[in-house]
Amino acid sequence: MATGRTHRPATRSRGIPEATVARLPLYLRALTALSERSVPTVSSEELAAAAGVNSAKLRKDFSYLGSYGTRGVGYDVEYLVYQISRELGLTQDWPVVIVGIGNLGAALANYGGFASRGFRVAALIDADPAMTGKPVAGLPVRHTDDLESIIRDNGVSIGVIATPAGAAQQVCDRLVAAGVTSILNFAPTVLSVPDGVDVRKVDLSIELQILAFHEQRKAGEEPGRPAAPAGPVAAAARPAAAPAAPTAPTTSATGSAAAVTAATAGGRKGPEGDVPAVMPA
Amino acid sequence: MATGRTHRPATRSRGIPEATVARLPLYLRALTALSERSVPTVSSEELAAAAGVNSAKLRKDFSYLGSYGTRGVGYDVEYLVYQISRELGLTQDWPVVIVGIGNLGAALANYGGFASRGFRVAALIDADPAMTGKPVAGLPVRHTDDLESIIRDNGVSIGVIATPAGAAQQVCDRLVAAGVTSILNFAPTVLSVPDGVDVRKVDLSIELQILAFHEQRKAGEEPGRPAAPAGPVAAAARPAAAPAAPTAPTTSATGSAAAVTAATAGGRKGPEGDVPAVMPA
């Protein structure tokens, strides 16, 4: 999976644990598949296998929603689909805007899984004037100048940011100021938002780095040390040069501290330069 | 953030907790930014703020790597960048293949954040013969028939799946059989892999559904019940019809159970039909 939740100290919303909420879409997908096959009921064991989780965990998850199962039989598929959909708020229509129509933004706009889950792309927004009016996925790209009015006219409360890192915080601020209270961030930056606004982050590069960590570990555990079976091409110390042990800083500690503080506290601008293309770094 | 890790019962690899590993890339990004600004040292407090985490957590995370800080001063930026890079295996060159060159696959191929982190796109692979040879992001698309030889010739151990859901498991099986041991899955399916293979999943739809849940909760807590301030357009019960209370299943429980078992146990084929476009559902 991608990264994870942003702050929210496990604020168990209405008694339903965050971990459970994160699994509900998984169950919903499996149930939808069963529903399409006209399967009337499932046991926790079967559904858990389909969703890739433990059956006890699944039952406990469902227990937070209420008792929708029948002992000795299992769960009614249709009924459970409806209950989970309702719990997730998927029985409503959620207008969504996508900001930043590069490669990724276009891919998201073309994504068919939106409408089927109650999400409707209300508008595509990009800062490049050359993009304005150009149709992407059947929608004309709107210019950033219209961001506020688009949000207000459509009652948008969920925004997707697919801009370069450097623009993300600024876009985020404008979205929030216009009334957006949930943000899905694909830009490789830590967004700062006021209380009451939810941010979730998807970061491809982080996922790959986590995989690399485990991959390296696997290779290291192999009997043969130098070359792993299907391991990476051994590239002698790519980074400039391995710095020696920490040396005493040349500038004063307080001096560097001030610089850092200025960069982060005032840091509405992404610390990392703009990423060349589109995807999360 | 996107979704999360797949199985792996918190197998603390070499003493470093999974949760810590997942945060290391975050620290690395913040440190890289500081390095580019030629900041020599950072305190845990400052770095934690830049990475959006608790300072105590950051210090504990670093303590798993060893004692790289200097009390009274902080951490040497360059040295820490090197240590984290090494720990994550980023000082090696990781050849990666992307399978499924639709909108999303193309976006990933064009992503500039790969090379800067030690990842190199070895090949782009697609099943559509019409795509074969067509250049995407400077690389000619290869046909699926060559998958095995590409993996072996380049020593690829990390694969990215950006195919429709229906093809994902099959592609996964071939990747694994050819020697891939880490997979980043963008298809909306639960992949089954043998032990020793890591799978991480990125699922856009799940992220949006989690946001919708919290958004609904916020709207529900507002004084005015029916229409939320910037809430969703109230669409009267979109789903077909709210099923009544669970009715006794018409077919026998054992009958339906068998059907489900067949669908999931044998289920190398995605339970959900192919998604129209490209992105995770």
Add this chain to the structure above:
DNA sequence: CCATCTTTGTGCACGCGTTCACAAAGACAT
């Protein structure tokens, strides 16, 4: 109506992760 069998719902214990709070360590000034 009773016995048996299946499957849910949950009490309980365990382990991981987070956070607090502080002692130890070192830099820096005098």
Add this chain to the structure above:
DNA sequence: ATGTCTTTGTGAACGCGTGCACAAAGATGG
């Protein structure tokens, strides 16, 4: 050299999430 001040590194407590294991519930068959 000594004292002060900053910041790390970590012991310990707490809370959440997971998984076990079982009692309760209900279906099913005789």
